[in-house]
Amino acid sequence: MKEVTIQKFSCEQLYNLWVTDPDLIQIIDLRSAIDFQEGHIPGSLNIEVKKLPTFLSHLPNKLAVIIGDNIIPREIENEILAFTNFVFLNSCQKWKELKYPMTSKYLGEKIKIKEDAKMKDIIFHQLFEAESSTYTYIIADKKTKEAAIIDPVLETVDRDLKLIEELGLKLIYALDTHIHADHITGAGEIRRRLGIKTAVSQHAEIGCVDIALEEGQELSLGGHTIRVLETPGHTNTCLTYYFEGMIFTGDALLVRTCGRTDFQQGSPKKLFESVRNKLFQLPDETIIYPGHDYRGHTSSTIGEERKFNSRLRETISMDEFQKIMNELKLPNPKKIHEAVPANLACGQPQDKRLLHPQIVDGVPEVTPLVVLQNMPQVEAGKIQLIDVRRPDEFNNELGHVKGAQLVTLGPELTKYLERTDKNQEIVFICRSGGRSGSATIESQKLGFKKTINMAGGMIRWNDEHQPVERI
Numbered sequence: 001m002k003e004v005t006i007q008k009f010s011c012e013q014l015y016n017l018w019v020t021d022p023d024l025i026q027i028i029d030l031r032s033a034i035d036f037q038e039g040h041i042p043g044s045l046n047i048e049v050k051k052l053p054t055f056l057s058h059l060p061n062k063l064a065v066i067i068g069d070n071i072i073p074r075e076i077e078n079e080i081l082a083f084t085n086f087v088f089l090n091s092c093q094k095w096k097e098l099k100y101p102m103t104s105k106y107l108g109e110k111i112k113i114k115e116d117a118k119m120k121d122i123i124f125h126q127l128f129e130a131e132s133s134t135y136t137y138i139i140a141d142k143k144t145k146e147a148a149i150i151d152p153v154l155e156t157v158d159r160d161l162k163l164i165e166e167l168g169l170k171l172i173y174a175l176d177t178h179i180h181a182d183h184i185t186g187a188g189e190i191r192r193r194l195g196i197k198t199a200v201s202q203h204a205e206i207g208c209v210d211i212a213l214e215e216g217q218e219l220s221l222g223g224h225t226i227r228v229l230e231t232p233g234h235t236n237t238c239l240t241y242y243f244e245g246m247i248f249t250g251d252a253l254l255v256r257t258c259g260r261t262d263f264q265q266g267s268p269k270k271l272f273e274s275v276r277n278k279l280f281q282l283p284d285e286t287i288i289y290p291g292h293d294y295r296g297h298t299s300s301t302i303g304e305e306r307k308f309n310s311r312l313r314e315t316i317s318m319d320e321f322q323k324i325m326n327e328l329k330l331p332n333p334k335k336i337h338e339a340v341p342a343n344l345a346c347g348q349p350q351d352k353r354l355l356h357p358q359i360v361d362g363v364p365e366v367t368p369l370v371v372l373q374n375m376p377q378v379e380a381g382k383i384q385l386i387d388v389r390r391p392d393e394f395n396n397e398l399g400h401v402k403g404a405q406l407v408t409l410g411p412e413l414t415k416y417l418e419r420t421d422k423n424q425e426i427v428f429i430c431r432s433g434g435r436s437g438s439a440t441i442e443s444q445k446l447g448f449k450k451t452i453n454m455a456g457g458m459i460r461w462n463d464e465h466q467p468v469e470r471i
């Protein structure tokens with residue numbers, strides 16, 4: 001074997017030709033078949049070195065760019081040097097470093113094999129809660145059995161813990177992708193039963209959570225790592241968890257769609273940035289496991305969503321996305337008034353309330369119509385109506401609401417409030433809403449949480465032709 005000096009090409013020279021006049025060159029890769037399969041310049045041919053002279057003789061109008069180890073066997077040296085239609089490029093390495101295009105015949109298969117190998121040493125379960133269409137996930141290290149549960153739902157905690165027990169898993173974390181508005185998290189209940197750690201975004205500012213998560217934080221799970229990505233936009237607390245080629249996206253990115261952006265500090269602009277600048281930067285093969293699905297999908301990939309997501313695919317601009325989101329006008333989730341306060345308390349259900357007032361100038365208010373609609377609850381004693389006017393007004397021309405109790409604003413009302421359960425749901429009523437507003441504020445200062453002013457008082461009640469009593 002003898003080293004032969006041959007005219008050399010730089011990677012940049014080859015690239016320029018390869019881009020501008022690809023028909024003028026033929027790249028010949030003399031490396032081993034294994035190295036060639038690892039990665040090669042598109043369009044190159046992998047041949048054995050001893051076949052090189054024959055090959056060159058068949059390339060009269062082309063320049064052969066030979067990639068190899070710069071060693072030509074003596075027996076073909078003379079034959080090779082007889083040709084002038086070739087140059088040498090030492091290796092593909094520089095081509096790779098310059099990030100010029102590379103192809104690999106077997107790369108796809110290799111990745112798949114690697115993923116399969118990874119799947120073999122992890123455990124993965126996708127579970128579904130039908131009422132809120134929520135997906136819960138259990139991921140674990142197969143060897144150590146350390147496990148995490150993502151987005152558990154309170155109603156299905158028994159099912160999830162039974163599965164964890166059956167699989168012999170050691171649950172370490174209960175992770176929420178965000179503060180949910182449509183269901184109560186099961187994280188708090190699981191912690192109560194198993195003593196595990198709960199985790200949500202630091203931006204939720206929840207005191208009862210064990211781990212307040214931030215961008216880039218890593219949680220170890222046996223020999224594996226769960227990586228935290230902040231993906232705000234659906235809410236300001238949204239996180240995506242990355243684990244072994246999978247992402248658990250909560251409501252930031254759903255299959256072919258995305259979560260709404262109109263409450264809990266949601267922002268179309270932030271969601272667009274989270275998905276396009278962060279999630280879509282992950283490899284196309286990354287598997288997406290969403291927080292919900294309403295049409296029967298179970299997963300997707302980054303590659304698919306970049307092409308086919310109806311709101312966020314790459315051909316849609318930020319302005320178009322904002323327009324789509326701002327025009328959605330969806331009704332609130334059924335459980336929002338129950339779920340959000342409970343989830344801010346780590347899934348501890350808060351006292352349920354029947355009325356959900358608007359806050360006007362700091363005072364919770366409902367309209368007379370809402371009061372009328374809730375008369376069955378008044379009759380059942382679940383809501384108290386307290387009329388705070390003077391006794392002479394109670395039966396005057398405006399009358400009073402059926403079931404209302406007269407407790408005049410002043411010392412009488414104060415005494416009444418002092419002896420009443422602070423969890424009692426009360427609607428205060430007066431002539432025009434002023435005195436009942438004061439009663440609401442007074443009650444809240446005493447610690448009442450569910451007291452409400454009836455907006456507009458008996459004047460509005462009468463204007464709206466609601467039934468009155470005068471006895």
Ligand code: FE2
Pocket residue numbers: 178179180181182234251259
């Ligand atoms: Fe959500």
